[in-house]
Amino acid sequence: MQSHRGEWSSKIGFILAASGSAIGLGNIWRYPYIVGKNGGAAFVIIYLLIVVIIGLPYMLGELALGRSSQKNPVGAIGAIKPGSWWKGVGYLGVLTGLGILSFYGVIAGWTVGYVFKMFSGAPGNFAAFISEPVQVTLLLAFFIFITAAIVHGGVSGGIERWSKILMPILFVLMVILIIYAVSLPGSGAGLRFYLMPDFSKIDGNVILAALGQAFFSLSLGMGLMITYGSYVTKSDDLFSSAGYIVFFDSLIAIMSGLIIFPALFASGQDPEAGAKLVFVVFPELFMTMPFGSIIGGIFFILLSVAALTSTISLLEVPVAFLVDEKKFHRKRIVWVVAGIAFLLGLPSALSQGANDFFSNFGLIPERLADPDFLSQMSFVFGDFSLAFGALLLSIFIGWVWGAKAAAAEIAQGSRFFGKVFNIWVIMMRYVIPLSIFIILLNLFGLFN
Template sequence: MAAAIGSGTQGSGDHWSSRTAFVLASIGSAVGLGNLVRFPAEAGANGGAAFVLFYIFCVVLIGIPLLLSETLIGRHGQAAAPASYRKMAVESGASPKWEWVAGIGVFSSTLVLGFYCVLGGWVLYYIGIFAGDLVATGISGTAFQGMSVEAVEALFPALIGNGPLTVALDVAFLLITLAFVARGVSGGIEKAAVWLMPAFFVLMLGITIYGATGGHFIDAANYLFKFEPEKLTGPVMLAAVGQAFFSLSLGMACMVTYGAYVGRDVNLAKSSGIIAGSDTLVAMVAGLCIFPIVLAAGLAPEGGLGLMFQTLPHAFQDMPFGSLIGLLFFIMVAFAALTSSISLLEVPTAWLIDKFGLRRIAASVIVATAGLVLGVLSALSTGMLSWFHPLDFVPLFADKGVMDVLDIFTSRLTMPITALLTCIFIGWVADRRLVDSESGLGGGAHRVWRFLVRWVCPVALLAILWVGLTS
């Protein structure tokens, strides 16, 4: 294959060593905090099995077609995301300015990296808390001995209000991410995926089995999967569409970049199905992992960051082996967060290497520095800089701190726009023969996929944009 991204430090042809490595890395990019917190809460509160079935329907109709579109652009271009778009556009007789679509995705990845590593730092903090408890109480001990419920729940507000600590944790998580990306595709990113994702699955399975022994597994399953179609309203269905889109790391050029490292022997259509299916399975199992523990403690299974950083620590307080299970849980979360942050850092790093011929170490350090600046502002926006609202004059961002501005700007604006333009590019602009040669589909399956990309996905993405900008 032609020299891929990263040849500045890794040598010609740095790419995934196997289809398994590509799939694991892509699953790692997709699986993140949203799978572990947002999806289970959304499913439980909005129709149970009806929501889940509609979500799966959205993954098939929107997620997989978009995922395949992004990866095939990357594999055809064998370069950073903007250059891959440019190559396919030029070979299709279209304007090379289509590379700006990927440029928006690269920009989005950089912005998301800035605040995502802050969240990863919070996870590191709780790993330290539970590790300390484990040392103090032993394997069979419960967590937070001698602390009231209020004191346990107050740990999180105290953390996010402590500027120096949150900045230090952000730096630590960003440096861990940088350590993998700086080593290249096969030497760093792939090793992280091959080791961390299987470990993630083992930990999730183990904690799920543990939670099932507490007697509340059936209650959790009923909460998550009880069929209540009357709750599946228009806004809830739009939420399911958005979750299907965002949970697969689409619209940030991540899958275009990872696709550039894929060999010609890999069937992208089958791989896209495996990636999307695994991501969906993790989201559903996450509820069966978390909610039995929450319900056993008599707590409400609500969503959001409060579930992970306040409700769950409280739940672990009353459990046998609470310190150990709490530690393993947050290690599992850290693995999911790290594989996602690695892909976020890799996207702009690959672009710098491709655009300016920088060595990988230099490029990754430059991007990490930009992420650090955004991360420091994000970390402080929940505490000492909570008064600072940089875009207060824009209604969408009124009263929002830096972290919220970055989150809203990317999730509601740049990511859906990038995905929408990608659908237009693949469905209407790119040479059909080029697309056909990369898709791995044939016959009726190809015609269905092309119909979805040309018509269904754009309509869904326009709906996501409209709701995001008007809500």
């Protein structure tokens, strides 16, 4: 392996870094309100089944492509199909990572702001908070800076080292909050809603929601796992590593529900409160509880850590591309890319009431996304671009590279993959592309 690229120093380091990339606001902010809107426990069972049956096999495909080529998404595709238009799929992945980082950094900045607001005991008005231009700009800059400082340290010295610190912190904070939430009077109703399935609530929409959430929560479709897979040595067992990544990602999602639903039901709140759940409902909720400002502060530290483990990986995708393909020096190019992400993020930061033009940007129809710039970016990059990229990547891995060639790469260093070799080939060729195509159609409301 080229020495300037770096590699993971240990299997656990790779697993924690890749799990951290998958674990983010999607698990703790998006997952609970999707569960709340789709009937609770029955949705959770469908979600977990889809993660294992669809998400895990697809992730293996991306990891195999990365390890086989030892390159970023553009270089990996170019190595297998040189001079073809397929490289454009790699470029799409790099752009998607940068696009998501730009608006994700804004929301991540809000979580940092709320750490201080909660500890001060005055969470205030969320709408007023996000419409304050200087405040949201500084919070975005702060979060992008911290992200860049970690990626600047390299693969093992930066990303892996910090993942080994941040992931255990995340887990411990969640355990503290779960113990607190389930001890609240009236929390039993929340646990029943979340853990006791009512299968009569399952319909086509629930399955589609689970399919979309499973896919997006695993950070699939932008070549992130290709990039992380490219730092894995040939002797490592990709099959078991991917299993651990999916396990940790799902565990954190399940744990977030054990915090949120007991607390919601204990205070008589609606589990279908939607996206505002974390920033509006929860701060109000914490302030009615004993030690609420401390618990609220810990909750937002937890969100900030989860966001950081994701922004690190989002920045690494374009950085790896520029280091590999353009031979830039990592330590310099990290700050250039971070600066671009910050500038791209400014319209999103100012689109929540601080600036009329960006708050009512509205290029995409309102039935697909709210008119503010952040919501529009979220639809283009966080929804459409991810799903479209995943569809093209799954076709590339299954048919252009060839599912059998990919499976042979996964089998290298794995004791157990041989038993599911043929099943994986069928999944990668047929089931996974079809599933992603259904996600894409659903994005545009074709099943409503």
